[in-house]
Amino acid sequence: MSDFAIGVDLGGTSLRVAVVEDKGTLLEKLTLSTKVLRGPERVVAAMCDSIAALQTRYKSNGKMMGIGVGVPGIIDLHTGVLRESPNLPGWHDYPVLQEIEHRLGTRVILENDANVGAMGEYWLGAGRGYDSMFMYTLGTGIGGGIVFEGAIWHGMTGMAGEPGHTTIEPKGPPCACGNRGCLEQFAGATAVIRMAKEAIAEGHAPKLKREVDNGQELNPQLVYKLATQGDKASRAIYRTVGEALGISVASMINVLNLPIFVIGGGVAGAWEAFSPYIFEEVRKRSFVYNATAPPEGERIAPGCTHITHALLGADSGLYGAARLPMLPEERKAHSTNARSSSRAL
Ligand SMILES: [Zn+2]
Numbered sequence: 201m202s203d204f205a206i207g208v209d210l211g212g213t214s215l216r217v218a219v220v221e222d223k224g225t226l227l228e229k230l231t232l233s234t235k236v237l238r239g240p241e242r243v244v245a246a247m248c249d250s251i252a253a254l255q256t257r258y259k260s261n262g263k264m265m266g267i268g269v270g271v272p273g274i275i276d277l278h279t280g281v282l283r284e285s286p287n288l289p290g291w292h293d294y295p296v297l298q299e300i301e302h303r304l305g306t307r308v309i310l311e312n313d314a315n316v317g318a319m320g321e322y323w324l325g326a327g328r329g330y331d332s333m334f335m336y337t338l339g340t341g342i343g344g345g346i347v348f349e350g351a352i353w354h355g356m357t358g359m360a361g362e363p364g365h366t367t368i369e370p371k372g373p374p375c376a377c378g379n380r381g382c383l384e385q386f387a388g389a390t391a392v393i394r395m396a397k398e399a400i401a402e403g404h405a406p407k408l409k410r411e412v413d414n415g416q417e418l419n420p421q422l423v424y425k426l427a428t429q430g431d432k433a434s435r436a437i438y439r440t441v442g443e444a445l446g447i448s449v450a451s452m453i454n455v456l457n458l459p460i461f462v463i464g465g466g467v468a469g470a471w472e473a474f475s476p477y478i479f480e481e482v483r484k485r486s487f488v489y490n491a492t493a494p495p496e497g498e499r500i501a502p503g504c505t506h507i508t509h510a511l512l513g514a515d516s517g518l519y520g521a522a523r524l525p526m527l528p529e530e531r532k533a534h535s536t537n538a539r540s541s542s543r544a545l
Contacts (some may be wrong), residue, residue, distance in 0.1 A: 210270065216518055220518070272286075272287045275312055286341075315520070331350070332347060367383075389467050393423040396408055405432070438477075475488060
């Protein structure tokens with residue numbers, strides 16, 4: 201017998217639902233074939249059917265502690281409405297929380313996907329054992345999450361933890377957010393692909409060009425593969441990724457003085473190729489880091505600043521979403537404005 205919660209990870213391309221015990225064991229994971237792009241009503245209906253089925257299946261297992269749902273985009277914490285989601289076209293201003301709660305007849309906790317990813321890593325991954333944590337999620341773009349003393353830091357309106365849109369290069373490439381030279385323009389998957397295309401167009405990347413001409417898809421994995429084989433152009437791209445991240449991490453360390461900064465998301469799979477440049481930049485730019493760098497090889501050194509990669513891969517969001525209803529009241533949200541539903545379970 202063990203109590204459990206249900207976590208949902210609603211991604212731009214897939215929908216996953218999992219049952220997770222309060223000790224962190226994943227009991228079952230469903231990947232639904234429902235196409236997210238087919239519109240919110242169908243997706244929410246399929247999601248709720250799966251939740252209800254899992255709830256019934258594990259009813260004798262222990263107490264059902266609640267349901268947490270991670271969604272990509274900006275959520276209005278007061279109303280549970282999805283304000284903006286570049287990865288979910290057609291969901292703009294959709295009352296996602298209300299619809300889920302209406303169908304299930306119970307309260308659920310809605311959270312931004314990067315925040316649940318951070319909570320998952322904090323609970324069972326790279327952040328385990330630390331008091332607070334900052335996480336970068338390098339996906340198509342760059343998300344982020346701050347776990348501060350065990351709770352997600354939402355800020356005033358739920359928009360805190362967006363390192364992807366802080367400036368790295370004042371006159372850099374324009375970003376969809378309206379700024380120029382955002383971190384996202386140098387370190388997300390879209391950025392890696394853009395830099396690779398530019399290098400090919402400028403004639404600097406003959407090996408990349410050959411792979412693409414042979415039908416290989418130009419993506420961060422291909423650039424990483426060539427980088428590990430010593431290809432100069434590919435290595436230079438990941439050098440840019442690492443330097444941009446290092447500039448950002450150095451600033452965050454100086455501002456927040458947190459014990460751990462975690463780099464996750466798909467592009468973080470190329471950690472070996474870009475991480476040396478993160479450390480190089482951070483040592484150059486952060487006096488707080490230089491005063492608190494950990495001794496070589498120590499995972500948790502008290503009073504030290506750790507920079508590392510995520511451990512849970514694509515499942516971090518599922519674990520984090522399931523963790524939300526398990527948290528004690530005072531850790532459910534770090535915002536006086538947080539929606540009351542998170543207190544109703
Ligand atoms: Zn931006």
